[in-house]
Amino acid sequence: MKICMLTWEFPPRIVGGIARxxxxxAKALTHxxxxxxxxxxxxxxxxxxxxxxxxxxxxxxxxxxxxNFVTWALLFNHFMEKRVADLNQLVSFDLVHVHDxxxxxxxxxxxxxxxxxxxxxxxxxEYGRSGLHTPESYSIDGIEWWSTYEASKVIVTSSxxxxxxxxxxxxxxxxxxxxxxxxxxxxxxxxVDRWSVxxxxxxxxxxxxxxxxxxxxxxKGIEHLIRAVPxxxxxxxEAKFIIVGDGWLKDHLEGVAQSTRxxxxxxxxxxxxDQEVVALTTSADVLVVPSVYEPFGIVAxxxxxxxxxxxxSQVGGLAEVIAHDRTxxxxxxxKPESIAWGVGRxxxxxxxxxxxxxxxxxxxxxxxxxxxxxxxxxxxxxxVVR
Amino acid sequence: xxxxxxxxxxxxxxxxEEIHLLCTLHNIGATASEKSLTLQQISEWATMEISTLRSxxxxxTELGYVQFNKAEGVDKYHVTINGIRKVLSIYS
Numbered sequence: 001m002k003i004c005m006l007t008w009e010f011p012p013r014i015v016g017g018i019a020r021x022x023x024x025x026a027k028a029l030t031h032x033x034x035x036x037x038x039x040x041x042x043x044x045x046x047x048x049x050x051x052x053x054x055x056x057x058x059x060x061x062x063x064x065x066x067x068n069f070v071t072w073a074l075l076f077n078h079f080m081e082k083r084v085a086d087l088n089q090l091v092s093f094d095l096v097h098v099h100d101x102x103x104x105x106x107x108x109x110x111x112x113x114x115x116x117x118x119x120x121x122x123x124x125x126e127y128g129r130s131g132l133h134t135p136e137s138y139s140i141d142g143i144e145w146w147s148t149y150e151a152s153k154v155i156v157t158s159s160x161x162x163x164x165x166x167x168x169x170x171x172x173x174x175x176x177x178x179x180x181x182x183x184x185x186x187x188x189x190x191x192v193d194r195w196s197v198x199x200x201x202x203x204x205x206x207x208x209x210x211x212x213x214x215x216x217x218x219x220k221g222i223e224h225l226i227r228a229v230p231x232x233x234x235x236x237x238e239a240k241f242i243i244v245g246d247g248w249l250k251d252h253l254e255g256v257a258q259s260t261r262x263x264x265x266x267x268x269x270x271x272x273x274d275q276e277v278v279a280l281t282t283s284a285d286v287l288v289v290p291s292v293y294e295p296f297g298i299v300a301x302x303x304x305x306x307x308x309x310x311x312x313s314q315v316g317g318l319a320e321v322i323a324h325d326r327t328x329x330x331x332x333x334x335k336p337e338s339i340a341w342g343v344g345r346x347x348x349x350x351x352x353x354x355x356x357x358x359x360x361x362x363x364x365x366x367x368x369x370x371x372x373x374x375x376x377x378x379x380x381x382x383x384v385v386r
Numbered sequence: 387x388x389x390x391x392x393x394x395x396x397x398x399x400x401x402x403e404e405i406h407l408l409c410t411l412h413n414i415g416a417t418a419s420e421k422s423l424t425l426q427q428i429s430e431w432a433t434m435e436i437s438t439l440r441s442x443x444x445x446x447t448e449l450g451y452v453q454f455n456k457a458e459g460v461d462k463y464h465v466t467i468n469g470i471r472k473v474l475s476i477y478s
Contacts, residue, residue, distance in 0.1 A: 009474065013470075013474075014471075015471060015474035015475055015477075016475070043467075043470070044417065044418055044467055044470070045467075062415060063415075064415070065413055065414035065415035065416075066413060066414065067409075067410040067413050067414055067431055067432065068413065069409065069413055069477060071413075072413040072414075102477075215475045216475070217475060217476070245475075246468070246471060246472055246475060247472070247475040247476070248401055248402070248405045248472065248475065248476045251402060270468070271468060271471050
């Protein structure tokens with residue numbers, strides 16, 4: 001099949017999970033014999049066209065701007081649409097696969113001028129991310145609904161997301177398919193010198209590294225982990241906390257860290273390249289995912305792939321990925337005491353922690369390889385092109 | 387803290403003004419040195435006084451989110467790769 005994949009982020013333009021998802025899926029689809037063309041936005045230092053692991057990647061420059069984000073998004077859709085229209089003269093696509101609302105207008109146009117089906121993956125919703133409280137959020141919510149209405153099939157990564165969009169957008173259950181996120185296990189096979197990685201971040205051999213990876217935005221719940229730091233260190237004074245990621249909440253979170261009087265135990269690294277995140281994850285004693293809203297939670301899978309015990313909020317997709325006390329530990333969202341309990345559960349019993357990581361690795365190998373995810377996605381494609 | 391009435395969790399504090407300016411710079415396309423803009427141009431897009439703008443830009447430059455270069459004796463500003471990531475994190 002010839003697949004036109006639309007996404008506003010694709011490596012190295014990495015913001016959240018969408019870039020990794022599109023890369024993993026496109027690569028696995030290509031390996032299974034399909035022709036994948038990814039049309040995305042430009043990023044400083046990247047070519048406007050290149051082949052990455054067999055995937056054809058087109059990066060589109062946006063020639064016009066506007067201070068308002070939604071207007072800007074609609075403008076970049078126009079430039080992407082031009083690129084897709086040109087490309088469509090050369091490649092006879094079988095379908096278009098849109099990732100999130102940001103590229104939905106291009107996908108809808110494509111569907112109407114080529115009369116080919118559109119599939120949309122809804123990775124999260126505006127309603128769930130930040131609620132509907134501004135004119136922009138209502139516009140985004142509207143575009144999200146519109147994309148699911150126009151799509152022949154809608155893909156979500158978890159049952160909780162299926163429930164959310166079926167209720168919120170009033171979609172028929174049979175229109176929505178659940179295909180989880182995948183993970184490239186080979187990224188975690190390289191040997192890592194744990195002690196050298198830890199020492200780069202000021203963690204001594206006798207200390208416990210509690211890691212958190214995520215965008216610094218409210219829905220990731222990182223504030224609740226920071227508030228748990230004094231409780232955790234009361235029992236585990238050797239614990240050190242590393243928070244990887246950037247986001248607009250950074251100043252606020254640093255203020256919260258200051259207020260705990262344990263600021264010196266908490267390190268904010270900012271954005272780190274993928275390889276460094278893998279090295280750091282592999283070197284951690286526990287990975288905490290304290291999200292408040294999480295449609296899937298790929299970072300938990302990454303922790304499990306790296307062989308690190310994970311402590312996660314029992315919300316959304318995370319609640320489906322983890323089996324409590326079998327492949328990870330559940331804690332209550334927004335409850336620092338509960339997060340502290342979860343971290344303690346792992347740090348206090350290394351034997352149990354190792355058992356959790358072994359179970360977790362077995363489970364993700366079976367369920368979350370990109371080959372499996374690509375196969376399920378192709379079934380959806382086959383259904384819509386029929 | 388503002389509350390999210392739809393999903394019930396706290397959305398955290400309001401977006402800091404300088405980050406709002408960073409978003410504006412990004413959305414109007416000042417994302418590479420060849421697309422950098424003068425204080426005057428930014429002031430018109432952002433509808434912001436030059437003096438306020440200057441202090442926000444200084445903070446953003448110190449944080450590594452904005453870079454300035456001198457072209458024909460004029461200071462011009464653009465968003466760095468870290469700045470782009472910062473902006474995208476808000477919308478993703």
